[in-house]
Amino acid sequence: MSTTEKATYRPRHILITGASGGLGQALALRYAAQGVFLSLWGRDAARLEALAAACTAKGAECVVIRQDIRELEASREKILELDAARPLTMAILNSGVSSGLLPQKKPDLGGLEPVADACRVMEVNALGAINLMATLLEPMTARQAGHIVLIASLAALYPLPGSPGYSASKAALSFFARATRMALFDAGVRISIVYPGYIETPMSRRLKGPQPLRMTADAAAEHIASRLLAGKDTIIFPRMLALGTRLLHLLPEPLAAFFLRYFAFTVEPDRESPAYKGHSDAAPSKR
Numbered sequence: 001m002s003t004t005e006k007a008t009y010r011p012r013h014i015l016i017t018g019a020s021g022g023l024g025q026a027l028a029l030r031y032a033a034q035g036v037f038l039s040l041w042g043r044d045a046a047r048l049e050a051l052a053a054a055c056t057a058k059g060a061e062c063v064v065i066r067q068d069i070r071e072l073e074a075s076r077e078k079i080l081e082l083d084a085a086r087p088l089t090m091a092i093l094n095s096g097v098s099s100g101l102l103p104q105k106k107p108d109l110g111g112l113e114p115v116a117d118a119c120r121v122m123e124v125n126a127l128g129a130i131n132l133m134a135t136l137l138e139p140m141t142a143r144q145a146g147h148i149v150l151i152a153s154l155a156a157l158y159p160l161p162g163s164p165g166y167s168a169s170k171a172a173l174s175f176f177a178r179a180t181r182m183a184l185f186d187a188g189v190r191i192s193i194v195y196p197g198y199i200e201t202p203m204s205r206r207l208k209g210p211q212p213l214r215m216t217a218d219a220a221a222e223h224i225a226s227r228l229l230a231g232k233d234t235i236i237f238p239r240m241l242a243l244g245t246r247l248l249h250l251l252p253e254p255l256a257a258f259f260l261r262y263f264a265f266t267v268e269p270d271r272e273s274p275a276y277k278g279h280s281d282a283a284p285s286k287r
């Protein structure tokens with residue numbers, strides 16, 4: 001990206017999936033401004049409408065899309081409709097769910113990740129996001145314009161023992177996006193992949209264990225937006241955790257596993273987990 005392009009880089013129609021969640025909301029508010037049209041995608045109508053009102057107050061025009069991204073065909077139709085009505089200049093594919101080893105509050109629940117949760121996480125984080133990205137690439141490559149931003153995780157770069165399904169889902173998303181980016185290097189479409197560390201949101205509140213260098217959602221959104229503006233397409237933060245991830249790759253796996261024990265965590269089930277009832281003492285998500 002040239003200096004002039006950087007200075008003038010202002011996406012006009014921005015889609016944000018997972019806009020009803022912590023990071024999605026912060027990104028929407030970060031980009032809300034006069035001249036910007038925001039398509040806010042999620043499932044929770046009340047949170048999406050409240051966000052739309054806040055973004056409208058900042059001068060943006062907004063539309064709310066309620067759609068479960070696991071419904072692949074309906075999601076494809078929705079994203080193509082949005083793009084046909086007003087070509088997307090940027091799509092931030094941010095929807096995500098997490099699961100992991102259950103806290104061992106009840107011995108019969110054990111410490112494993114519930115299989116249904118691991119599969120659901122793959123459906124949302126990997127299949128759902130890949131479906132939207134691949135669908136949108138068709139009109140974007142045809143017009144040789146557009147920018148897709150995928151929100152992955154540091155867990156995509158080194159698997160976290162506390163979250164096997166989540167690590168696998170983000171690695172799948174990251175590999176799909178990287179392979180596509182290499183294939184489309186001269187197609188005129190920009191693909192950026194973001195690998196955040198811990199961010200203070202409803203998702204991370206269910207994570208029980210150390211969360212080193214956790215940042216607020218606003219700070220994470222600002223960091224992502226400023227790195228994108230600077231033309232960066234691989235965004236890994238915070239820096240110290242990015243470095244730690246690199247170092248882990250230099251170690252034999254048993255030694256890496258030994259160090260990772262100091263950062264071990266478990267994950268309270270969310271409301272959609274079959275284990276939720278068994279963990280009804282789990283802290284409910286605060287929004």
Ligand SMILES: NC(=O)c1ccc[n+]([C@@H]2O[C@H](COP(=O)([O-])OP(=O)(O)OC[C@H]3O[C@@H](n4cnc5c(N)ncnc54)[C@H](OP(=O)(O)O)[C@@H]3O)[C@@H](O)[C@H]2O)c1
Binds near residue numbers: 041045068152197204
């Ligand atoms: N928080 C962290 O520490 C952290 C770290 C690294 C990466 N990330 C990634 O950042 C992204 C945002 O996470 P967050 O922390 O902001 O979590 P969050 O507050 O739990 O928000 C998750 C968002 O995803 C949406 N979503 C979940 N399942 C969906 C489905 N089936 N269909 C459509 N939308 C769905 C939710 O919408 P509804 O509630 O309306 O269904 C919500 O808007 C995720 O991809 C996450 O993996 C988070």
